[in-house]
Amino acid sequence: MPNDLLIKNVLPRGHRRGDVLIMNSRIESIGAGLIAPPGIEVLDGTGKVLVPGFVDAHSHLDKSLLGMDWYHREPGRGLQRMVADERDLRRSPDWVYERQIGRNAEVMIGNGATHTRAFVDIDTDAGLRGLEAMIAVRERYAAALTMQIIAFPQSGVATRPGTEELLDAALGEGADIIGGIDPCMLERNPVKHLDLLFDLAVKHGAGVDVHLHEAGALGAFSAELIIERTRATGLAGKVVISHPDFLGGVDEVSARRLIDGMVEAGIAITTNAPSGDPKPPLRLARAAGLTIGSGCDGALDSWGPMNRSDMLFKGYQLAWRNGLSTDEELDTVYDLISVGGATIMNVADFGIAPGCSADLVLMPGQTPVEPIVALPVDRTVIKAGRIVARAGEYLG
Amino acid sequence: MPNDLLIKNVLPRGHRRGDVLIMNSRIESIGAGLIAPPGIEVLDGTGKVLVPGFVDAHSHLDKSLLGMDWYHREPGRGLQRMVADERDLRRSPDWVYERQIGRNAEVMIGNGATHTRAFVDIDTDAGLRGLEAMIAVRERYAAALTMQIIAFPQSGVATRPGTEELLDAALGEGADIIGGIDPCMLERNPVKHLDLLFDLAVKHGAGVDVHLHEAGALGAFSAELIIERTRATGLAGKVVISHPDFLGGVDEVSARRLIDGMVEAGIAITTNAPSGDPKPPLRLARAAGLTIGSGCDGALDSWGPMNRSDMLFKGYQLAWRNGLSTDEELDTVYDLISVGGATIMNVADFGIAPGCSADLVLMPGQTPVEPIVALPVDRTVIKAGRIVARAGEYLG
Missing domain, CATH: 3.20.20.140 (Metal-dependent hydrolases)
Structure with missing residues (x-):
């Protein structure tokens, strides 16, 4: 089942702060002020960074x-x-x-x-x-x-x-x-x-x-x-x-x-x-x-x-x-x-760019490198656009 | 203000599993089946270890x-x-x-x-x-x-x-x-x-x-x-x-x-x-x-x-x-x-023994060494018999 998700106001590694729209399990676009399609799940990325899985x-x-x-x-x-x-x-x-x-x-x-x-x-x-x-x-x-x-x-x-x-x-x-x-x-x-x-x-x-x-x-x-x-x-x-x-x-x-x-x-x-x-x-x-x-x-x-x-x-x-x-x-x-x-692993569609599979980790941080030193428990793990774990717990 | 506390069924470093009674901010006794004086706060130590602060x-x-x-x-x-x-x-x-x-x-x-x-x-x-x-x-x-x-x-x-x-x-x-x-x-x-x-x-x-x-x-x-x-x-x-x-x-x-x-x-x-x-x-x-x-x-x-x-x-x-x-x-x-x-620091009354100041950390573990590798967030910090922090949060 393909997954959709909009992450608002987040700082993705290698990009400026903005929104990340995921459609059909893939990153659709990255930018400011993206509009959420009706019914899509929205995550607030304020104070957070987004890095590749x-x-x-x-x-x-x-x-x-x-x-x-x-x-x-x-x-x-x-x-x-x-x-x-x-x-x-x-x-x-x-x-x-x-x-x-x-x-x-x-x-x-x-x-x-x-x-x-x-x-x-x-x-x-x-x-x-x-x-x-x-x-x-x-x-x-x-x-x-x-x-x-x-x-x-x-x-x-x-x-x-x-x-x-x-x-x-x-x-x-x-x-x-x-x-x-x-x-x-x-x-x-x-x-x-x-x-x-x-x-x-x-x-x-x-x-x-x-x-x-x-x-x-x-x-x-x-x-x-x-x-x-x-x-x-x-x-x-x-x-x-x-x-x-x-x-x-x-x-x-x-x-x-x-x-x-x-x-x-x-x-x-x-x-x-x-x-x-x-x-x-x-x-x-x-x-x-x-x-x-x-x-x-x-x-x-x-x-x-x-x-x-x-x-x-x-x-x-x-x-x-x-x-x-x-x-x-x-x-x-x-x-x-x-x-x-x-x-x-020869994963062809890996990364934070349009077209990539949405395999991502969302964590608190002022800069993408902060989690490397802060090691937050608060991590939202996204696989192909679906949230699969929160705060260390696998969600099934 | 002196503090009292009874920790039941815990595994203290250097001791067998048992109870630890703290009276007037100090460890009073360590052993099996200690009786809690009336009104004393009791912590369940089941599945936990107790180590010095x-x-x-x-x-x-x-x-x-x-x-x-x-x-x-x-x-x-x-x-x-x-x-x-x-x-x-x-x-x-x-x-x-x-x-x-x-x-x-x-x-x-x-x-x-x-x-x-x-x-x-x-x-x-x-x-x-x-x-x-x-x-x-x-x-x-x-x-x-x-x-x-x-x-x-x-x-x-x-x-x-x-x-x-x-x-x-x-x-x-x-x-x-x-x-x-x-x-x-x-x-x-x-x-x-x-x-x-x-x-x-x-x-x-x-x-x-x-x-x-x-x-x-x-x-x-x-x-x-x-x-x-x-x-x-x-x-x-x-x-x-x-x-x-x-x-x-x-x-x-x-x-x-x-x-x-x-x-x-x-x-x-x-x-x-x-x-x-x-x-x-x-x-x-x-x-x-x-x-x-x-x-x-x-x-x-x-x-x-x-x-x-x-x-x-x-x-x-x-x-x-x-x-x-x-x-x-x-x-x-x-x-x-x-x-x-x-x-x-020349702390005279430090350790897990009767008479010592009750400066202790209570953590999940099957053996006192397990927390060193598991690094649990769940830590109850006790200073002079009073709980001063839980799960990483200072309680005031």
Whole structure:
């Protein structure tokens, strides 16, 4: 059902204060003194700003413990142990995939996300149960949240027989993208790991999204392998490297070379505003024309409790960690938490301009950047012209 | 007026779930099935945790632009320019000291602070106007917020004639502590800067609190000068170094030596969870027995928009930046945002135990550490047994 809405006297990002008319789920016009067609719902935008809907370009909806009993994390766990702990958790009778994915989706929408790229673990324990729940949740919330699903072999694929076939099936059954992780460190065979992913991507016409936690020169090496395979397979525009903190762990000449290589190969990055150092050199990457998205990662999961499924909060952290504080700098945060992710998701009609889908967030603020520092609870989330959340609450 | 209160079925930090009886503004007893005296107000603590009131041990209440027009910060300002910009701002007719200090105090209390150490700028432009407003606000909010005032010569003292006399007068008129800043860099004469401060401290029986943004070896040198003067003047227990990020910028042997020197001299530190690196090595400092407090610094001021006057949020940032994620690690956050600051302020009756002043925050949570990651808006702030704020709103 197409939706109509008139937002009066609001300050949209990139425009002067005025009215925004939404007809048939799209922005019809932006200007002063627009006349409301009869019967149309009118929102008062006085004292408010209007920004594009947030894009959580790196989420793990199938990991969240939201609404469950507090999870006691043991000290000193390594990577393999944390992966195993998570598989164990999912065997417990308390774990219900669709409920948990849905809870995280509602929090995400409530906080302003209109789009997400969601990883879902695929392994020989869980099979495709996570994927099936993710697809069900995608359908349930389709009118509020556009979702791309990434089949993610977190437990490994080159070294775990049966996983490749599951990934193949996942891409046939509704996953849009094939995920990968730490090609060198997790399975100690980067060529086999990446070739498996890229072969599956080519077979299904899918994208690729690789978690790359590897540090410095090792991460740079894995990135080079990804760049080579992206060129060879013609997957420009469909490949993402997530968590590329290694770009801050190599010298600036190397970082420039890697970033230029990614730009030329048509590879984008997503960053989650790492809490430590090194972190990706965002100014350098922006200047080189690299497409940069961001995501909230796994929110309140067995790995750790600190991530929140709130892209505006993520924007605050990105600004804080990267020393952005002038108005001009803070405005670029919306490129990270919104526009960049939409580019990665190939959303054609994204933005605040006539013809764009009306995916928007209305918040109190004197300037569009004020919400990034004020983090208001008061957010009206609009998806295709319909109000889907108010003050953090998903409205159904 | 003494206050009574019974909180039923709550989980206090460091105790089993039970009841907390407050009589005559103090915690009377903690246990199961406590009987409410007739007429006493009863709070239901089901699903909630009780933690000690937050202590903002490093605030700048006289800098906040809360509630004012959005302040456009120009790019590329250096330290001297930012100090001058702030003096200019205070000459504008829009600036009203007492209003701004009061606004920040109310936000601080609403978010859970029951104590603060507040810097107030003393310079030859403003004279003692900021101090007088601060003292008025301290009196106005005395039933909700315990405040120590630090006379802060941000514009310099060794190189600005007239400032020393103003500081002397400030300590005579109600300031409790003398502040200092970057002894080497600001005035390029660290001995003169520090000797002035310590002489004034000795004269008035006041404490000393020095902002130390100087990096690495330079910060270490200034810290050594402060250690020497603390020993020489017998001011053990009354000296604080704020923002000691240099401790993360020297090798670990030097950091240990400096920390041991501070512990032996009776010097504490406050950290504001720096957004960049280096940051103070908190684990090392804790293990050495250093007293560590934290503060929100200037919240939404002309320097930058990112600080929030919310000690629980500060606790989240401290946990996130320092990689604290297990329950045991997260519990130490309360030492940073509460207990450590109370120790610095020499609050004798602080904590959750019979006999302590009932300065507490009641929040939803399954475990006392959950609010640090959930950052609930729902906070009931209790000062000396009286409810002074609910859901972020100061109640008067």
